[in-house]
Amino acid sequence: MAITPGAGTPRSASVKDVAATAGVSLGTVSNVLNRPDRVSRTTRERVERAMADLGFVRNESARSLRTGSTQSLAYVMLDAGNPFFTDVARGIELAAESAGLSLFLCNSDGRSAREGAHLAHLQQQRVQGILITPVDPDDPQLDQLIERGTPVVIVDRTRAGSSFCSVAVDDVLGGRLAVEHLIDAGHKRVAYVGGPESIGQVRDRGEGARQAWAEAGLPPEDLITLSCEAPTVACGRAAGERLVGLPARRRPTAAFCANDLLALGLLQQTISGGRTVPGDLAIVGYDDIEFAAAAAVPLTSVRQPRQDLGRRAAELLLDEVGDPTHEHEQVVFTPELVARASTLGRP
Amino acid sequence: MAITPGAGTPRSASVKDVAATAGVSLGTVSNVLNRPDRVSRTTRERVERAMADLGFVRNESARSLRTGSTQSLAYVMLDAGNPFFTDVARGIELAAESAGLSLFLCNSDGRSAREGAHLAHLQQQRVQGILITPVDPDDPQLDQLIERGTPVVIVDRTRAGSSFCSVAVDDVLGGRLAVEHLIDAGHKRVAYVGGPESIGQVRDRGEGARQAWAEAGLPPEDLITLSCEAPTVACGRAAGERLVGLPARRRPTAAFCANDLLALGLLQQTISGGRTVPGDLAIVGYDDIEFAAAAAVPLTSVRQPRQDLGRRAAELLLDEVGDPTHEHEQVVFTPELVARASTLGRP
DNA sequence: GACCTCCGATGAAACGATTTAGACACGGAC
DNA sequence: GTCCGTGTCTAAATCGTTTCATCGGAGGTC
Numbered sequence: 032m033a034i035t036p037g038a039g040t041p042r043s044a045s046v047k048d049v050a051a052t053a054g055v056s057l058g059t060v061s062n063v064l065n066r067p068d069r070v071s072r073t074t075r076e077r078v079e080r081a082m083a084d085l086g087f088v089r090n091e092s093a094r095s096l097r098t099g100s101t102q103s104l105a106y107v108m109l110d111a112g113n114p115f116f117t118d119v120a121r122g123i124e125l126a127a128e129s130a131g132l133s134l135f136l137c138n139s140d141g142r143s144a145r146e147g148a149h150l151a152h153l154q155q156q157r158v159q160g161i162l163i164t165p166v167d168p169d170d171p172q173l174d175q176l177i178e179r180g181t182p183v184v185i186v187d188r189t190r191a192g193s194s195f196c197s198v199a200v201d202d203v204l205g206g207r208l209a210v211e212h213l214i215d216a217g218h219k220r221v222a223y224v225g226g227p228e229s230i231g232q233v234r235d236r237g238e239g240a241r242q243a244w245a246e247a248g249l250p251p252e253d254l255i256t257l258s259c260e261a262p263t264v265a266c267g268r269a270a271g272e273r274l275v276g277l278p279a280r281r282r283p284t285a286a287f288c289a290n291d292l293l294a295l296g297l298l299q300q301t302i303s304g305g306r307t308v309p310g311d312l313a314i315v316g317y318d319d320i321e322f323a324a325a326a327a328v329p330l331t332s333v334r335q336p337r338q339d340l341g342r343r344a345a346e347l348l349l350d351e352v353g354d355p356t357h358e359h360e361q362v363v364f365t366p367e368l369v370a371r372a373s374t375l376g377r378p
Numbered sequence: 379m380a381i382t383p384g385a386g387t388p389r390s391a392s393v394k395d396v397a398a399t400a401g402v403s404l405g406t407v408s409n410v411l412n413r414p415d416r417v418s419r420t421t422r423e424r425v426e427r428a429m430a431d432l433g434f435v436r437n438e439s440a441r442s443l444r445t446g447s448t449q450s451l452a453y454v455m456l457d458a459g460n461p462f463f464t465d466v467a468r469g470i471e472l473a474a475e476s477a478g479l480s481l482f483l484c485n486s487d488g489r490s491a492r493e494g495a496h497l498a499h500l501q502q503q504r505v506q507g508i509l510i511t512p513v514d515p516d517d518p519q520l521d522q523l524i525e526r527g528t529p530v531v532i533v534d535r536t537r538a539g540s541s542f543c544s545v546a547v548d549d550v551l552g553g554r555l556a557v558e559h560l561i562d563a564g565h566k567r568v569a570y571v572g573g574p575e576s577i578g579q580v581r582d583r584g585e586g587a588r589q590a591w592a593e594a595g596l597p598p599e600d601l602i603t604l605s606c607e608a609p610t611v612a613c614g615r616a617a618g619e620r621l622v623g624l625p626a627r628r629r630p631t632a633a634f635c636a637n638d639l640l641a642l643g644l645l646q647q648t649i650s651g652g653r654t655v656p657g658d659l660a661i662v663g664y665d666d667i668e669f670a671a672a673a674a675v676p677l678t679s680v681r682q683p684r685q686d687l688g689r690r691a692a693e694l695l696l697d698e699v700g701d702p703t704h705e706h707e708q709v710v711f712t713p714e715l716v717a718r719a720s721t722l723g724r725p
Numbered sequence: 726g727a728c729c730t731c732c733g734a735t736g737a738a739a740c741g742a743t744t745t746a747g748a749c750a751c752g753g754a755c
Numbered sequence: 756g757t758c759c760g761t762g763t764c765t766a767a768a769t770c771g772t773t774t775c776a777t778c779g780g781a782g783g784t785c
Contacts, residue, residue, distance in 0.1 A: 043527055045771055056735045061773055071733060086526050091502035092448075093771035096439040096740050102499075111467060111483070117458045124485060128492075133499045136458070136483035138471060145475070152449075152480045155438035179433050180390055264668050299672040321611050322669040325646040327676070392741055403765045408743055418763065440741035443770050 044085035053081035064089065095157060103133045104348065105153045106186070106341075107146060107163040111138040112263075113292060114320040115337055116164065119186060122341025123162055130349050132159065139166060141230075141261060147172055154181050160348045162186050162341075168231060182351045186344045188231055189361055196351060198344040198362045202232055205333040205366035206239020209287045209315045210254075212331070212368055214247045216375075218285040218313065222255045224270045224297060225289040226262035233262065233289045236317060240287055255283055262289055267296020274312070275304060285313035285374070291320045294330055298373065302327050313374040329371035336364050391432035400428035411436065442504060450480045451695065452500045453533070453688075454493060454510040458485040459610075460639060461667040462684055463511065466533060469688025470509055477696050479506065486513060488577075488608060494519055501528050507695045509533050509688075515578060529698040533691045535578055536708055543698060545691040545709045549579050552680040552713040553586020556634045556662045557601075559678070559715055561594045563722075565632040565660065569602045571617045571644060572636040573609035580609065580636045583664060587634055602630055609636055614643020621659070622651060632660035632721070638667045641677055645720065649674050660721040676718035683711050 046060045053060070055074060062070050063078045070078070081087075095101045106123050108116045120136055127134040137153070139146035143166045150172055153161055160182040165173065168188045176183050177194060185197035213221055223240045225233040237256060244254045257273060259266035267288065274282065274297075288294035294316030301312050308314055308328045316323055319334035343362055351357045393407045400407070402421060409417050410425045417425070428434075442448045453470050455463045467483055474481040484500070486493035490513045497519055500508055507529040512520065515535040523530050524541060532544035560568055570587045572580040584603065591601045604620060606613035614635065621629065621644075635641035641663030648659050655661055655675045663670055666681035690709055698704045 046773095047771075057772085058736070058774080059734055062734085065773075069733075074734080086522075088526055089502050090443070090504065090771050091499075092439045092443040092504060093740090094502075094773075096437070096443055096742085096771080097773045099740075101439075111458075111464045112461065114459065114461065117464065120458060120485070121487075124487075133484075133496065136485070137480070138467070138483070140468075140471075149480065152438075155436050155441075157437065157439060175433075179435055264672065295669065295672040322642065322672075325611065325642040325669075325673055327672060327674050329674070393743095394741075404742085405744080405766075406764060409764085412743075416763080421763080437741055440770090441743075443741080443772085444743045446770075 043090075044087045045090070046087075048085055049078065049081045049087050052085060053078045099157075101157050101159060102131070103135055103156075103158050104345070105135040105137060105149075105158050105161050107137045107139055107149050107153075107161065107165075109139060109164040109166065109187075110141055110262075111136070113290070113318075114322065115290070115318040115335070118320070118337035119164075119341040119344075122338035122343075123186075123345040124341075125338075126342045126345030126349065130345075132349075141166060143167065143170070146170075150176065154179065157181075159352050160184070162344050162348055164188060167229070182348060184344050184348045184351070187340060189363070193361060194359060196344075196347040196359050196361070198340055198347065198364070200335045200340065200364045200366050202235035202366075203239040203242065205317060205335070206236035206241075206287070207243040208239075208366065208368040209236075209317065209333050210240040210243040211247075212370065212374065213285045213287065213313060213315060214243065214249070216285070216313065218283075219249065220253045220255070220281070220283040220285075222257055222274060222283040222286040223289075224257045224259065224267070224286050224293050226259050226266070226293070228258060230262070230289075236287075236289050253283075255281070259293065262293050264292045264296040264299075267293035267298075268300040269296075271297045271300030271304065274301075283312070285309075285315070287315045287317075289317055291316040291318045291323045291330065291332055294332070294373075295322065295326055298327055298330065309372070309374050315368075315374055319369050324371065326373070328373045331371045331374040332369055334367045334369050340364060391434045392437070393434075395432055396425065396428045396434050399432060400425045446504075448504050448506060449478070450482055450503075450505050451692070452482040452484060452496075452505050452508050454484045454486055454496050454500075454508065454512075456486060456511040456513065456534075457488055457609075458483070460637070460665075461669065462637070462665040462682070465667070465684035466511070466688040466691075469685035469690075470533075470692045471688075472685075473689045473692030473696065477692075479696075488513060490514065490517070493517075497523060501526065504528075507531070507699050509691050509695055511535060514576070529695060531691050531695045531698070534687060536710070540706060540708060543691075543694040543706050543708070545687055545694065545711070547682045547687065547711045547713050549582035549713075550586040550589070552664060552682070553583035553588075553634070554590040555586075555713065555715040556583075556664065556680050557587040557590040558594075559717065559721065560632045560634060560660060560662060561590065561596070563632070563660065565630075566596065567600045567602070567628070567630040567632075569604055569621060569630040569633040570636075571604045571606065571614070571633050571640050573606050573613070573640070575605060577609070577636075583634075583636050600630075602628070606640065609640050611639045611643040611646075614640035614645075615647040616643075618644045618647030618651065630659070632656075632662070634662045634664075636664055638663040638665045638670045638677065638679055641679070641720075642669065642673055645674055645677065656719070656721050662721055666716055671718065673720070675720045678718045678721040679716055681714045681716050687711060 050057045050060045137149040164186045168190045189199045316330045316332040319332040323330040323332045397404045484496040511533045515537045536546045663677045663679040666679040670677040670679045
């Protein structure tokens, strides 16, 4: 007897309805759902039939209320529009999928307020655990989460005296690699195009750049820092205009960008302004997103193991969820410079 | 009196605990949470104090079990790695945010099985509604969702005799625009590089291409179709190799790709193989993602109003959720060709 | 035929919040 | 002194599921 949605609200069928239709008790329906082996074949088939007829959909709220746990993880991304983070997310997804959990993606879009709202909501939903690339890894809300029982793994950032697991890439080293590469190519005046200093990745990569610069014995004032509002393609273009505006004797011959979006924007602006890359300006990006190699001039970039980053982070989280003897761990991957046309050629 | 997490499981505090600590009844705590105006200031402050001390986190499962509704929407994306869809997602997010709902992103990655798993899970979670760019818009699971009370809006696809709202772009027209542009430029042999035929967007864009070709009176065999496994950058590169492998008299002078990822891959392979764009091969992409303009040769592409698509879809869903007199609506946006260097120049 | 086992199914009690009807106290008005 | 209204707060029922102690009956053993 199929249900015909009446005039009123088509309230969906519950286990109680299924039990009544199948002529069994409530507990038996639950057994069919959770321990089918404890139910005789004939009863089970009768119950399954009733579920199909009624269009029964298990109510996850009730289930997780009773059991006290959900079957989901969440990843709070810093910027869903940046392919770097979607690649990380894919790594997480693969790990979650093979553990039989579903993954929710949330996008903080670099805004603390949005991040906070997402975290609060996820905590109320009682997700098993949260992976996050935080706007600010020192945000006390993160501590509050673990204090109150939601495991958290920090992705693509680390944190000082940490009570979290984290998976990151050595950004200081990445910055060094980039700038050493430019120094090797003979550049004497370089710009570091970063996003806002509030972003840790931007700070660390800049720090690495300065270290390499200092070690090469070059004067600090010849490493110019350009801060952008956000590490996006549009801001990269804007940075290009600012570079052109500099007096010729101060104008850098190369730029290291805090990520590939900035680098692509800068590249685009430079070329459309009639200048050449790397002739007039060599460019190094960061992340080695898939589009970097397909750019106007294939982009030299610092590669991070994006998908592995995600996979490893998810594994740590799953371990923390499943294993009571879990020890927090800070994994740091090593970046690698991929040299392409945007820096190769006459300097 | 702050709670000290004991040796056992740090079971989080419930309204009951808060009530006990504050010395009020359970209902009062609930009132503080939901109708703070009905509670006297002193009591309210006492309760709030207790909540803070105990680290109380409202249990969303219990709440939504009782009230029968959640505060979330979900968008099931076809491919989170494609910037087109993340732009759509951003549009949705903005609308959801201003309605005070949170948005979960799920990625089907083009796989029916994953899509199905996500949908089942979202249905069990009793999300308010689902936006989806489906692998197959005729999937009966979508009908089953609305039958069982979860509103669904189809994004970037339409469906024949529809009992859904949908927001799409006219893909047949988009295909025509692309191929008419190539015909105008004098091309007599063109390749259509599509993804798998199972993807509706791929079929429709191809259909538009064929229509334009036929109307120009060109022989059908000179519009070659190359099917790829998936509409990705890697497959675009592979398609490039296949094109080179064709005998010279059959080799096309231009390619129209079903999306920008394919086009960027094709572009990259063509250039690294020593041929020029548009000299040896003109290329038109589709979607006009941000990276298209920054490509090796800036890419001519068919632009879709990505963010508006998402925003409008979310608005339709919110209307369906909130307004009982809601009428289903099929919105179709019009695409627009953006001509750039990859087709301009000597044909 | 009495007794024991074991399998399958049962029913009630939880989980943590919301909701509603009603209790209680406190003033003010007559 | 009684009555009533108002403003707060309480107690109990409820949402849909899982779990656990229990019960009935079929089959086997002596």
